[in-house]
Amino acid sequence: AAGVIQSPRHLIKEKRETATLKCYPIPRHDTVYWYQQGPGQDPQFLISFYEKMQSDKGSIPDRFSAQQFSDYHSELNMSSLELGDSALYFCASSMGQGNTEAFFGQGTRLTVV
Template sequence: AAGVIQSPRHLIKEKRETATLKCYPIPRHDTVYWYQQGPGQDPQFLISFYEKMQSDKGSIPDRFSAQQFSDYHSELNMSSLELGDSALYFCASSLGLRQSGNTIYFGEGSWLTVV
């Protein structure tokens, strides 16, 4: 079965550069979530979208922005990168407002290393 696809899988950037991560949800899923996971940490919620509109916002820095496009894929844009932004960034998707059986599935993540 198709899963959540993230790209790139690995990314190395220098401080103050920008980076863009992409997420392609499971087909027919209309909700996308972004999480950040530092080394040895639990995933921290950044932001989510439902039907191309922001649905919730977590601990996303002002330097980051995201959007969901008409085909439901999402992009996380990160600017003025800092060393502390080095982490594994996960995208997850689900179908609609959470209702019975609408599990949230995660992608394999994008490793961002800021040097």
């Protein structure tokens, strides 16, 4: 079965650079979520989209922005990168919201040097 696809899998950037992470949800899923997981930490909710509109916002820094496109894929744009942004970034998708489970991608490991 098709899963959530994230690209790239690994990314190394220098401080103050920008990065773009991409997420392709499971076909027919209309909701996308972004999470950040630091080393040894639980996933922290960043932002979500339902039907291409932002549906909820968590602890996403102002330096980050995201959007969901007409084909339901989503991109997380990160600017002025800091060392503390080094983490595993997960995208998840679901069909609808509320009581539906989210399916996670493999994650993008971002390292800021």
